[in-house]
Amino acid sequence: MEKKKTLRIALIGNPNVGKTTVFNLLTGLHQQTGNYPGTTVVQKKGKIKVNGFTLELIDLPGTESLHPHSPDEQVSLKEIIRYPENIDGIFYIADVESLKKNLLLLTQIMDLGIPVIMILNKADKLKKKGIQIDMEELKKTLGIPVILYSSVKPEGNLIQKIKPYLKKLNKCKGRRIFSEINLKEELKKHFPAIDDKLLNYSLFLHYTEQVPCSLLEMTNHPGKEEKKQLLKKETVKRYIWINKVLKNFYTQNLSERKDFTGMADKILLHPVWGYLVFFFIMFLMFQSIYHLANLPMELIDHIFGELSNWLQHKLPSNKLTDLLINGVISGVAGVLIFVPQITLLFLFVLLMDKTGYMSRVVYLTDRWMRPFGMSGKSLVPLISGTACAVPAILSTRTIENSRQRLITLLTVPFTTCSARLPVYTIIIALVIPNKFLFGWIGLQGLTLFFLYTLGFAAALAFGALLHRFLPGQKTTPLLMLMPDYQWPSFKGLLIEWWDKVSAFIFGAGKIIVLFSIILWFLGTHGIKDDKILAYPVPLEDSYLGNFGKKIEPVFRPLGFDWKIDVAVLSSFAAREIFIGTLSTIYSVEDDSEKTIIEKLRTEIHPATGRPVFNLATGWAILIFYAFALQCMSTLAVIKQETGSWAYTLGIFLFMGLLAYISAMTVYQILK
Amino acid sequence: MPYLSELKPGEQAIIIADEHLPVKAMELGLMKGSLIRLKKKNPKIGMALVEINGQSLALDYGLASQIEVSSNGKKENSPDSTDR
Ligand SMILES: Nc1nc2c(ncn2[C@@H]2O[C@H](COP(=O)(O)OP(=O)(O)OP(=O)(O)O)[C@@H](O)[C@H]2O)c(=O)[nH]1
Numbered sequence: 227m228e229k230k231k232t233l234r235i236a237l238i239g240n241p242n243v244g245k246t247t248v249f250n251l252l253t254g255l256h257q258q259t260g261n262y263p264g265t266t267v268v269q270k271k272g273k274i275k276v277n278g279f280t281l282e283l284i285d286l287p288g289t290e291s292l293h294p295h296s297p298d299e300q301v302s303l304k305e306i307i308r309y310p311e312n313i314d315g316i317f318y319i320a321d322v323e324s325l326k327k328n329l330l331l332l333t334q335i336m337d338l339g340i341p342v343i344m345i346l347n348k349a350d351k352l353k354k355k356g357i358q359i360d361m362e363e364l365k366k367t368l369g370i371p372v373i374l375y376s377s378v379k380p381e382g383n384l385i386q387k388i389k390p391y392l393k394k395l396n397k398c399k400g401r402r403i404f405s406e407i408n409l410k411e412e413l414k415k416h417f418p419a420i421d422d423k424l425l426n427y428s429l430f431l432h433y434t435e436q437v438p439c440s441l442l443e444m445t446n447h448p449g450k451e452e453k454k455q456l457l458k459k460e461t462v463k464r465y466i467w468i469n470k471v472l473k474n475f476y477t478q479n480l481s482e483r484k485d486f487t488g489m490a491d492k493i494l495l496h497p498v499w500g501y502l503v504f505f506f507i508m509f510l511m512f513q514s515i516y517h518l519a520n521l522p523m524e525l526i527d528h529i530f531g532e533l534s535n536w537l538q539h540k541l542p543s544n545k546l547t548d549l550l551i552n553g554v555i556s557g558v559a560g561v562l563i564f565v566p567q568i569t570l571l572f573l574f575v576l577l578m579d580k581t582g583y584m585s586r587v588v589y590l591t592d593r594w595m596r597p598f599g600m601s602g603k604s605l606v607p608l609i610s611g612t613a614c615a616v617p618a619i620l621s622t623r624t625i626e627n628s629r630q631r632l633i634t635l636l637t638v639p640f641t642t643c644s645a646r647l648p649v650y651t652i653i654i655a656l657v658i659p660n661k662f663l664f665g666w667i668g669l670q671g672l673t674l675f676f677l678y679t680l681g682f683a684a685a686l687a688f689g690a691l692l693h694r695f696l697p698g699q700k701t702t703p704l705l706m707l708m709p710d711y712q713w714p715s716f717k718g719l720l721i722e723w724w725d726k727v728s729a730f731i732f733g734a735g736k737i738i739v740l741f742s743i744i745l746w747f748l749g750t751h752g753i754k755d756d757k758i759l760a761y762p763v764p765l766e767d768s769y770l771g772n773f774g775k776k777i778e779p780v781f782r783p784l785g786f787d788w789k790i791d792v793a794v795l796s797s798f799a800a801r802e803i804f805i806g807t808l809s810t811i812y813s814v815e816d817d818s819e820k821t822i823i824e825k826l827r828t829e830i831h832p833a834t835g836r837p838v839f840n841l842a843t844g845w846a847i848l849i850f851y852a853f854a855l856q857c858m859s860t861l862a863v864i865k866q867e868t869g870s871w872a873y874t875l876g877i878f879l880f881m882g883l884l885a886y887i888s889a890m891t892v893y894q895i896l897k
Numbered sequence: 898m899p900y901l902s903e904l905k906p907g908e909q910a911i912i913i914a915d916e917h918l919p920v921k922a923m924e925l926g927l928m929k930g931s932l933i934r935l936k937k938k939n940p941k942i943g944m945a946l947v948e949i950n951g952q953s954l955a956l957d958y959g960l961a962s963q964i965e966v967s968s969n970g971k972k973e974n975s976p977d978s979t980d981r
Binding site for chain 2: 290291293295323324326327330355454457458461462465478480487488491495497585588589590592593626702703704705706707708710
């Protein structure tokens, strides 16, 4: 291995020890990290060059041991056991505070004979927690290099500290305790005929985790109860060894530690205050999303209005100018205008996660989620679903119980994701008066809060429905480590916030701008009696107009006119296209200097003579978007995670039908 | 012998039986011989908060009422042991 130029290194450790933070530090790749145990649910990769070596780093989801209990934990086992040839070594990330627990997984890895370098993270907590570690003794006991480090308050370059060990990585194999703790004897009971030399921990894992291997062809895998007993024996034996050696290098003076977390938990986990604080935080989040973002949004809208106006005067009046102003610029404006709100939303979710508060939400809600077939852990995907359903569905992999996981992932699309926000914002601004109740509760903010609550309520109701009918083991008791509260580093927060916001701007943004250009073309070109009409074609006669009018009867009971129909259908792929489409349609039709909201507000329905966007239509649109599953990526990830077309199409049709019927009911009542 | 859920918040005890515990609980350190401290119990919320190996662990109240512990709790600074 010494001569190998590319080393594949896996970052492994217990949940929440700081793997992703270390990974970011090493690779410079900006990944998502979280204070809620189990944030890394998919593999992340990065490459770095060190001293002529190329290190291919893989950040694996956290796991307590090599015996997985949830789908995310299976990733690590699969990587190590099924494809050991793919890994040259492991950077084992441990946390000074939970070193004892961290040693369980480490001894398992060392028993496999894989080279390991241990990064003992969160060194900044040593003093605060009254912990003392004899590093020399620790290294001697384990037989591997150990680097004491703090990835949030780094002293020195981590890569430089790792560098000396890379050349001799193959020698960093550490102490094997498999025989020392009599686990070999245990295995021998199951394989009396096998040569002693072949009885190793790799066989133990293949046997208990039902991973096929040639030696196992002559025996059956253990039954469920037998496996449980075997794993318990293994855990106990390892902990006995750990307790024995720990005394030699680890001491903690509990009276020295400061327990800010305990004091904060007195309020935040209180059966009354805890919930009040939680609801207050939620309320504050939606009020500020609406009101703080208002000014920058108006500013962006105004700037783009002025820019279009300026270009109109400066550039020659032709097709290209039209495309630039009404296709490209209106599309870009349609993306950027929502950045202030999305910024605030992501900041709130990130802060809840990073400060450790998200775990408290799990604690407070576990019991109340059970009647809906879910657990407290389901609340994290449901809350992060307010940002985007795709990562939220992936994060359900941390839920051990497969039935609870299925219910959670099928209910996540009901929560109000950030793509619905643009639709809500514009429609609320159009139909809900900008008034305040009791002088401080804004009606528009309240409406937004109601729509988010409606999303959650629908998710819970759907969960209860599934809970009644789905087969399987109903619950698994919650067991979860509670991280200390901590204030996240400003830089780290900024990096992650930018990751998410830029994903919206450049990911969703690309699609929106592309759609905007296509729609401009379809709205300014047309064909009549088999003849191509001369540009610019009136919107009524364009491809878009003709199509909209054909489908108008379907959506008429919801109060939608053909322009809204076009916007609804074009947003099938992604909801945020709705406003972009409306904006393009109205820019094509009306090239005055008015902003998009002004254009929509003054639109009159030719049949009724009333504004198109009145209270009834507005609410019908809001309710339609609250329920319809208009997002290709969400459908794709549901298919991937359930492996079932029946669930994927089922949820799509169910939500579509619910959206149509509810919007129609609301319109018919309010009109 | 009392159960973990019967301790008063702040009280410590040694776990004396782990037959009912899932493997995951044992991996997190909840096993016969471990020193555990009850930090908080909320039967209404259905949760308990304990400290084990210097870390806080939230667990289902139902589970906490199945974990048998010794009645004579140790003092705060006593070393943990998993002796069998
Ligand atoms: N005090 C301190 N906190 C740290 C350090 N490294 C990471 N953290 C914090 O620990 C928490 C967890 O960090 P992550 O990087 O998400 O941990 P992870 O191991 O990838 O977590 P999972 O994805 O859940 O397995 C975050 O709040 C980090 O800010 C450190 O050196 N010191």
